[in-house]
Amino acid sequence: MRRILLLSLLTVALVGGARAQGTGKSQSDAKTEEEVLKVEHEKDQAMQKGDLATLTRIYADNLIFVNPRGEVLSKAQRLADVKPGSLDYLNFKREDYTLHIYGNTVVLTGVSKSVLHNHGKLIRTPRQFMQVYVKEGGQWRMVSHHANFVSEDGLPVQEEK
Amino acid sequence: MRRILLLFLLTIALVGAAPAQGTGKTQSEAEAPAQGAAKSPSDAEIEKEILTIEGERDQAREKGDNATLNRILADDYFYIGVRGNVRTKANRLDDYEAGVIKVFSVKKDNFMFKIYGDTVLMTGRETSITQYKGKPNDKPRQFTNVYIKLDGRWRLVFHQATTIGEPW
Numbered sequence: 001m002r003r004i005l006l007l008s009l010l011t012v013a014l015v016g017g018a019r020a021q022g023t024g025k026s027q028s029d030a031k032t033e034e035e036v037l038k039v040e041h042e043k044d045q046a047m048q049k050g051d052l053a054t055l056t057r058i059y060a061d062n063l064i065f066v067n068p069r070g071e072v073l074s075k076a077q078r079l080a081d082v083k084p085g086s087l088d089y090l091n092f093k094r095e096d097y098t099l100h101i102y103g104n105t106v107v108l109t110g111v112s113k114s115v116l117h118n119h120g121k122l123i124r125t126p127r128q129f130m131q132v133y134v135k136e137g138g139q140w141r142m143v144s145h146h147a148n149f150v151s152e153d154g155l156p157v158q159e160e161k
Numbered sequence: 162m163r164r165i166l167l168l169f170l171l172t173i174a175l176v177g178a179a180p181a182q183g184t185g186k187t188q189s190e191a192e193a194p195a196q197g198a199a200k201s202p203s204d205a206e207i208e209k210e211i212l213t214i215e216g217e218r219d220q221a222r223e224k225g226d227n228a229t230l231n232r233i234l235a236d237d238y239f240y241i242g243v244r245g246n247v248r249t250k251a252n253r254l255d256d257y258e259a260g261v262i263k264v265f266s267v268k269k270d271n272f273m274f275k276i277y278g279d280t281v282l283m284t285g286r287e288t289s290i291t292q293y294k295g296k297p298n299d300k301p302r303q304f305t306n307v308y309i310k311l312d313g314r315w316r317l318v319f320h321q322a323t324t325i326g327e328p329w
Contacts, residue, residue, distance in 0.1 A: 062275050064284055070303035070325035072273075072284065100237060100318065102309045105280040107319050109239075109247065121329045128245035130321050132307060134277045143275060144282050146305040146321045150245030 029101050036099060036106045036133050039140045048092050050084035060134065060141040068127055068149045078145075081118075090115040104135040111150065126150040208274050211281055211308055214315055219267040219289075225257045235309070235316035243302060243324050256293075263292040269304075279310035287322065301325045 039058055046054035056079065065073040073081065081087060093113040100107040112127045132144035202210070214233055221229035231254060238250040256262040267289045275282040283306040290299045307319040 064273065064275060064282060064305070066284065066303055066305060066321075066323060068323060069327050069329065070301075070323040072303060100239075102280070102311070102318065105277065105309060107307055109241070118329060123329055126245070128241050128247065130241060130305070130319065132280075132282060134280060136277070143277065144305060144307070146241070146323065148241055148243060148245040148321065148323050149327060 032101050032106060033099050036108060036140050037097070039133065039142075040097075040108065040131070043142065044092065044094065047082060047087070048089050050082060050087075052079055052082065055079060055082060057139075058142055060136070060143040062143060064144050066146040068147045086119055088117045090117070106133040106140070107131075108133060112147070204274070204276050207276055207281060210315060211274070211283060212272075214308070214317075215269075215283070215306075218317065219264075219269070222257075222262075222264040223267060225260070225262075227254050227257050230254060230257065233317055235311060235318045238316075238318055238320075240320040241322075243298075243322055261294055265290040265292070281308040281315070282306075283308065286325070 042054060043058045045051070046058070056075075059075045059078065061075060063075040063078065065075075065078045067073065091114060094110050095113065097108060097110040108131045110129055112129055115122070115124045117123070126149070127147045128150050129145065129147040131142055131146075133140045134143045135141075217229055218233050220226070221233070231250075234250045234253070236250065238253070240248055240253065242248060267287075269285050269287045269289070272283065272285040285304055287302045287304055288299065290297065292298065301324070302322040303325050304320065304322040306317060308315045309318050310316075
C-alpha cells in the first residue's frame with residue numbers, strides 16, 4: 001500500500017511540475033511579444049507590397065482605423081486606401097516599439113518614419129502610432145490603429161488633448 | 162500489480178483533467194468574445210459601465226481630482242497627445258497636480274464601442290475646452306480609449322487624441 005501511495009505522489013509531483021513551468025508569466029509574455037511582432041512584420045510587408053489578402057487576414061472585421069488627420073476608417077475603407085496607386089512607399093521605416101500585454105490583448109506603439117505618397121501627396125513627417133491586437137480563434141488580429149503626426153519642434157506635449 | 166497500475170492511470174487521468182479546466186477552458190473563453198458566456202454582462206451593459214467611468218473621469222479632469230484619476234487610470238497607463246508625444250500616468254497626474262492642465266468644459270460625442278471580452282475600444286470626438294501651459298485648445302479631436310478589466314475593475318490603459326482635419 002505504501003508503494004501505491006508513493007507512486008501516486010510521484011505522479012502528481014511530475015505532472016504538477018510540468019504545469020508550473022508552462023505558465024511562467026515572463027515566458028508567456030515573451031511568446032506573445034514574439035507572435036505579435038511577427039504579425040506586425042507580416043502586415044508591414046503586405047502594406048509595402050499592396051498585398052490585400054494578407055491585410056484582410058490580419059485586420060479584424062471590426063477594425064477602427066484613425067489616421068493622422070483624425071479620420072475614422074473601417075476595414076473596407078482602409079483596404080481601399082492601401083491599394084497600389086493610392087498608397088506608395090518610397091521607403092519603409094518603423095521603430096521604437098513598445099508592447100503592453102494584457103492576456104489576449106496587446107497594445108503596441110511605435111514611430112513610423114516611412115516616406116510615402118498618399119493619394120499623390122508626399123508624407124515625410126514622422127507618425128507616432130498605436131495598434132491594438134486581440135487574439136481571436138488562435139489568431140492575433142489588429143482591431144485598432146491610431147496615428148498622430150509628431151511635432152516637428154520635438155517639444156513635449158503642448159496641449160492637454 | 163494490476164491495482165497499482167489502475168491507481169497510477171487513475172491518478173494521471175485526474176491530474177491531467179485539472180489543467181484542462183484551469184488553463185485550456187479559461188484560455189478559449191478569454192479568446193472568444195465574452196458576450197456568449199452565461200454570466201457575462203451584455204455589450205449594452207458594458208457600454209453603460211464604460212460611459213459611467215468616462216463620466217467620472219471627465220468630472221475628475223474638470224476638478225483636477227487626482228484621486229479619482231488615479232483609481233481609473235491603470236498603473237501602466239500611457240497616452241499619445243495631439244503632438245505625437247508619449248506620456249505616462251505619472252506625467253498626467255503631475256500636470257493636474259501642478260495646475261499645468263486645466264479643463265474648462267467637457268464635450269464628447271460620436272461614440273463607438275468595440276468589445277472583445279475584457280477589452281473595450283472606445284472612440285469618439287471631443288470638443289472640450291482645455292488649456293495646457295496657458296495655451297488654449299478648443300479644436301475638435303478624434304480620440305481612442307482602451308479599457309481593460311483588471312482585477313474585476315475597468316481601467317483605462319491607453320488614450321490617444323488627434324486634431325481633426327490636420328493637413329497631410
